[in-house]
Amino acid sequence: MNEVLEVIEQRISLRAYSDIPISSEEEEAILHAAMRAPTAGNQMLYSMIIIRDQERKQLLSELCDHQPFIAKAPLMIIFAADHHKWFRYYQKNNVKQFCEGKAFQFEAPQESDLLLAIQDTMIAAQNSVIAAESMNIGSCYIGDIMENGEKIKELLNLPQYTMPIGMVVYGHYPQGFPKLPKRRFDKQFVVFEDEYQQLSDEQIDEMFREEDAHYDPNNPHQAENYAQQFYARKTGASFSKEMARSARFWLKQWDGRLL
Numbered sequence: 001m002n003e004v005l006e007v008i009e010q011r012i013s014l015r016a017y018s019d020i021p022i023s024s025e026e027e028e029a030i031l032h033a034a035m036r037a038p039t040a041g042n043q044m045l046y047s048m049i050i051i052r053d054q055e056r057k058q059l060l061s062e063l064c065d066h067q068p069f070i071a072k073a074p075l076m077i078i079f080a081a082d083h084h085k086w087f088r089y090y091q092k093n094n095v096k097q098f099c100e101g102k103a104f105q106f107e108a109p110q111e112s113d114l115l116l117a118i119q120d121t122m123i124a125a126q127n128s129v130i131a132a133e134s135m136n137i138g139s140c141y142i143g144d145i146m147e148n149g150e151k152i153k154e155l156l157n158l159p160q161y162t163m164p165i166g167m168v169v170y171g172h173y174p175q176g177f178p179k180l181p182k183r184r185f186d187k188q189f190v191v192f193e194d195e196y197q198q199l200s201d202e203q204i205d206e207m208f209r210e211e212d213a214h215y216d217p218n219n220p221h222q223a224e225n226y227a228q229q230f231y232a233r234k235t236g237a238s239f240s241k242e243m244a245r246s247a248r249f250w251l252k253q254w255d256g257r258l259l
């Protein structure tokens with residue numbers, strides 16, 4: 001295994017940090033790695049917002065489903081999908097006037113633009129994660145940054161055609177911290193060849209066998225199996241409802257209306 005593969009293999013989501021701060025050189029390397037990620041049309045359809053202010057970190061840890069460890073992270077970066085800058089550029093350069101009388105129309109960013117920007121955004125984020133890991137700096141994604149859209153938009157002063165997609169918090173591993181990679185589903189359930197392969201009921205049972213072993217008969221939701229237990233804890237939980245509501249708030253602006 002080469003060094004890159006080893007870094008990928010050893011990475012875990014880190015939620016506790018040593019006191020060693022992240023140096024400016026390390027931070028620069030993390031940001032640089034993010035910016036070297038592939039990007040659709042070389043457009044870099046994202047912005048990275050580094051949160052330095054401790055009060056903001058605290059507030060964000062609350063707004064992101066009350067996860068206190070977030071506020072303790074030495075480095076916090078919000079990765080926002082961003083078509084704002086390109087549309088400013090288009091508008092400044094009279095693209096609307098250019099479109100008049102031509103076969104195409106000047107349309108606001110639409111759903112497809114957002115999806116493309118999300119691809120850019122998360123690829124950049126993951127480059128930053130791997131770069132950090134290569135310097136023994138752990139990280140953790142915080143998907144809850146998609147919640148509380150109205151408050152996050154105001155707090156971060158986010159303009160039109162931006163959307164926070166991911167937050168990543170980083171910090172050095174505490175000394176002797178056990179890096180125990182979490183189990184993944186077996187390859188046969190994830191990797192298909194040439195076309196999608198629908199799994200049989202028996203294969204679904206087999207895929208989730210280890211999950212099923214984590215069923216807790218004393219769970220607080222009176223769930224009768226692990227699927228019910230997991231749904232109650234994650235997919236159907238109140239934070240997921242808030243994420244769904246907030247995502248609709250963000251999505252509204254990407255409607256491709258005529259400009």
Ligand SMILES: Cc1cc2nc3c(=O)[nH]c(=O)nc-3n(C[C@H](O)[C@H](O)[C@H](O)COP(=O)(O)O)c2cc1C
Nearest residue numbers: 011012013014015067140141142143144166181182
């Ligand atoms: C999109 C995304 C959102 C996540 N959001 C959170 C989060 O809000 N809080 C958290 O503690 N971990 C979060 N994680 C970390 C996952 O729980 C973690 O990646 C998963 O359990 C697998 O563990 P590993 O990263 O150690 O392999 C998130 C990961 C991803 C990719």
